[in-house]
Amino acid sequence: MIPKCSENTDLPATNPPSVTLGSGRKISKASLFNVLQAGGWAAVYAVCALAAEQHQGLWPAVLDTLIWAFCGFLVTLGLHHIYRRLRQLHLSHVRFAAVALISSVLFAPLWYFMEHVCLLITLPAVLHFDALRPVFSENAAIMAQEPLLLTQYFWPFYSIILFTWASLYYGVNAILDLESERANVVNARKLADTAHLRALQSNLNPHFLFNALNGIATLVRVRESVGAAAMVDALATFLRSTLQRLDTPELRVAEEIELIEQYLCIERYRFGTRLRAVVEAKREALGALIPTLILQPLVENAVRYSVQPREAGGSLWVSVRKELAVLVVSVEDDGAGLNGGTLNAFGMGLQNSSDRLHALYGAAASLTIGSRTDGTGCAVVIRLPFRLAPARQPCERAIEAAQA
Numbered sequence: 156m157i158p159k160c161s162e163n164t165d166l167p168a169t170n171p172p173s174v175t176l177g178s179g180r181k182i183s184k185a186s187l188f189n190v191l192q193a194g195g196w197a198a199v200y201a202v203c204a205l206a207a208e209q210h211q212g213l214w215p216a217v218l219d220t221l222i223w224a225f226c227g228f229l230v231t232l233g234l235h236h237i238y239r240r241l242r243q244l245h246l247s248h249v250r251f252a253a254v255a256l257i258s259s260v261l262f263a264p265l266w267y268f269m270e271h272v273c274l275l276i277t278l279p280a281v282l283h284f285d286a287l288r289p290v291f292s293e294n295a296a297i298m299a300q301e302p303l304l305l306t307q308y309f310w311p312f313y314s315i316i317l318f319t320w321a322s323l324y325y326g327v328n329a330i331l332d333l334e335s336e337r338a339n340v341v342n343a344r345k346l347a348d349t350a351h352l353r354a355l356q357s358n359l360n361p362h363f364l365f366n367a368l369n370g371i372a373t374l375v376r377v378r379e380s381v382g383a384a385a386m387v388d389a390l391a392t393f394l395r396s397t398l399q400r401l402d403t404p405e406l407r408v409a410e411e412i413e414l415i416e417q418y419l420c421i422e423r424y425r426f427g428t429r430l431r432a433v434v435e436a437k438r439e440a441l442g443a444l445i446p447t448l449i450l451q452p453l454v455e456n457a458v459r460y461s462v463q464p465r466e467a468g469g470s471l472w473v474s475v476r477k478e479l480a481v482l483v484v485s486v487e488d489d490g491a492g493l494n495g496g497t498l499n500a501f502g503m504g505l506q507n508s509s510d511r512l513h514a515l516y517g518a519a520a521s522l523t524i525g526s527r528t529d530g531t532g533c534a535v536v537i538r539l540p541f542r543l544a545p546a547r548q549p550c551e552r553a554i555e556a557a558q559a
Contacts (some may be wrong), residue, residue: 185333191304195320200224214290222277226269230262231320238324250310255321263313273425294447315526364394366455370425374556386424393417397448404515407439407544408475408482415450415473422458430458443482444542446515453486453535461490461532477541484537487527505535516540 200220200510207216241254281291367390371472374383396414412434419432454473461469471488504521512520520539 183326187331192235194229195323196224196228199227212290214287215219215293218281218291219274222273223270226266226273226453227316228268229338230266231317234258234262234321235324238321242325242328247256251325255325255459256318259314259317260310262317263310266313266317267309272415366425367421370421374424382424386421389417389421389424393421403447405444406447407441408436408445409442411445411447412436412441412475415454418451418454420464426458426462426468430466431463431468431470432473433470434473437477440475440477440482440541442543443475443477444544445482445484445539446511449508449511449537450484450486451503453494453537456505457486457488457490457533458536461488464491480541481538482541484539485534487532487534489527489532490555491527492531492533508537512537512539 203224204216204220207220210216211219216542228282230400236249237258238255241251246254278291282288343493367386371383371390374380374386393414396417415434423430450473454471457469457471462470469489471486473484475482475484477483505524509522512522516539520537523536523538525534525536526532
């Protein structure tokens, strides 16, 4: 029997409306309004109290302005609910301004009436104290002579303040909406870049895996069972390492070098002594960040065009170093050299690497192809901003050790 859900089933509480800034930080719109509302009226109260002190005296100005500001605070709270509903209708600027002007004119008498009634109640209570009577007696006499309804003289003053408040309310919300749109655009770009990087990175493994399996099949056909088994183990190690870093756009140079060594280990089972490779990374560059598996297609192309076509094999050199604020990565070989001097001449691998660099760093990174310094072979050089990887916590190192 399936139990019925009770009406008191616990559900996650509805979060109050919030705004995500371009920096990624979220702020509550309700909290922001409360801070601006209280802080704004407090500032207005302080300024107006200082201005009124010259005409009324200190304590009458403090009390009179306090009641005036508090009543204005309450009136604008009511207007806030009206304007919030109007903003949900997505009115144009002109219509909102018209509604705000009409509301300001209509609510100005209410503000004056609330202030006048509060003063008529407060001042007689204050006059009961003998010590305060000389201070507030003149102010009480003036207040008793003022009309209960708003006069033509004060109406524009109160209306202008309410309309100014409405303009500030609409302006702040417009700024928040722009920030929210900016944050959405930034987030959309990040998602697009992430999807692009995933698509680019997914192109690396199938091509390499086909070559590796073809090499294993070749060893099996020539009855090199030991070499085939060792190559399977090396391939498994390499794939496990790459899968662990599949969702990581960048890793440390030391980790990238480790992946390249694993890849070269697989290729050495295919080519034996025909493959001669030197991998070198300067000590100061080992902790820098580099795109994940950015070197593998470069080394794969070097093997394909330098080692594979020649019976005597070939050599390749991989180096990573720091030059000022730039990380320089180069892959060189002693093969036949350039074939047209374009990325497409070397297949999809180099174009893939160039696209990934552009997606991650924009114009700050570059990939160039040319000959070696002696004019032979081919040299691919990557330049990207030098950024040290953040220090790993002990728990992260323990997890990596367990996964290994």
